[in-house]
Amino acid sequence: MKKQLSKAHEKYLKRLKKDKIIVIFWQIALFVCFLGIWQLLADTGVIDPFFFSSPSRIAVTIVDLFANGNLxxxxxxxxxxxxxxxxxxxxxxxxxxxxxxxxxxxxxxxxxxxxxxxxxxxxxxxxxxxxxxxxxxxxxxxxxxxxxxxxxxxxxxxxxxxxxxxxxxxxxxxxxxxxxxxxxxxxxxxxxxxxxxxxxxxxxxxxxxxxxxxxxxxxxxxxxxxxxxxxxxxxxxxxxxxxxxxxxxxxxxxxxxxxxxxxx
Amino acid sequence: MDKFLEFKNVTYFYQTKTSEIHALDKLTFAVDEFQFASLVGPSGCGKTTVLSLTAGLLEASEGEILLDQKPITKNDPRIGYMFQRDHLFEWRSIWQNITLGLELQHKNKDQQKLSLAENLLKKYDLYGFKNKKPHELSGGMRQRVALIRTLVLEPALLLLDEPFSALDFQTRLKVCDDVYDIIKSEKKTALLVTHDISEAISMSDRIIILTKRPAHTRTIIDLNLEGNTPLEKREANDFGKHFEMIWRNLSSEETIIKSP
Missing domain, CATH: 1.10.3720.10 (MetI-like)
Incomplete structure (x- = not known):
């Protein structure tokens, strides 16, 4: 039988869950921001894509390497x-x-x-x-x-x-x-x-x-x-x-x- | 009553890189069968050495140690050892901890031994915890498990090396009662090492007082206090008298706890 939780305990568990979701959200957001800024800087010429590459160029390279069977x-x-x-x-x-x-x-x-x-x-x-x-x-x-x-x-x-x-x-x-x-x-x-x-x-x-x-x-x-x-x-x-x-x-x-x- | 454990002029030297330490000097005492005896003495006087020698973990430099009139052997199976801390293995369940000794001696298929383990768990209110891990138990329960782990091997003599020292005062009094009850009802002979005079008086039939190092027997006191449990014995009329006598005996020595 499922144990009845007290209101305070329920609140505590909810807060733990919320904290976990916030951490995961920021981990993903940071990654997306990093990719976005990298792509933007490469597209606008602030960084030279030849030296620094860009997420889109990496994706194309992966597809190319996969297509010729080397990847x-x-x-x-x-x-x-x-x-x-x-x-x-x-x-x-x-x-x-x-x-x-x-x-x-x-x-x-x-x-x-x-x-x-x-x-x-x-x-x-x-x-x-x-x-x-x-x-x-x-x-x-x-x-x-x-x-x-x-x-x-x-x-x-x-x-x-x-x-x-x-x-x-x-x-x-x-x-x-x-x-x-x-x-x-x-x-x-x-x-x-x-x-x-x-x-x-x-x-x-x-x-x-x-x-x-x-x-x-x-x-x-x-x-x-x-x-x-x-x-x-x-x-x-x-x-x-x-x-x-x-x-x-x-x-x-x-x-x-x-x-x-x-x-x- | 027959002498069950006998130390006859036992001398022991510890060897270190820089020197030889004279720990015991012609130590002589005896404990009768089914007696609860305590060893008290100043810190570092060699009380734990006496237990290690009795358990056969160390070998005496001189003298003789007899158990039931036969010499002690290395890791003697007639002897059970309970340490200061419970030393339960955290990765094993309570049942696996209790049957550890049986497993080591390849007796874990022996139905008679297994039912003894089960009965001890039931008798001392731990059966419901047999599948739990040690960290789920209180300090007092853990000490009871440690004692049952020793008792399952059916030793004739139990050595207790300050088994209550890691517990808070309230728990300590309760666990003293529990351990005393278990040892008396299982009809075991016990030798306890303690720093606490009150604990020694409340639990023992005999107290052996050691001198400072190199330790020898200062005096032996036989007790017969009223009361069935250590807690009741603390209320006995003669308790204070014995306390003062032991305290006086040790007053020239050092670091003895004079607890109420």
Missing amino acids: LLHIWTSLYETILGFIIAVLLGLIIAVMLWWSEKLRKILEPYLIILNSLPKIALGPMIIFWVGSGTSATVVMSVLICIVITIISMLNAFISCDKDKILLMKSMRANKFQILFKLVLPNALPEFVSVLKINVGMAWVGTVMGEYLSSKAGLGYLINYGSQMLKLDIVMTSITLLCVLAGGMYGLVSLLEKRQQK
């Missing part, structure tokens, strides 16, 4: 490389973090290497990666993995180590072995941190993919940006950036959905 290929290539890099980095990073949590000695031995790897600009490894694994998709995925994996290891390891010592003691007092402590306490306890790592890695994986495609690729949105800038087709550059925004936003949205499910 889906570039989107698919980048999406595939990003998701693959993201998954490998998260899984491998998680496994390494577990190993480092398991053995304090191993953690102490590898600590300086992790710090160095974390501070190293991964792009510097680009030429070496091409020599090691060849150009194209494999180099791009490796770049993406390298960028995401260190942050995954460090964040997850910190989450594992900061697990309440008394809770571990409680598990031990109930005769839990180390596997049980890991699977029944340490891992579920680190779930909120894991979701944060996923969110950070969505952005990082795209950085890796675009960097990899800049360096060595024949397809993908990073390649398209590089191609557009070299051929002075800046509409293609802006189109690729727009598509990157949409795809990265979509992936972030999926992770946020996962977060909401976890919080329930």
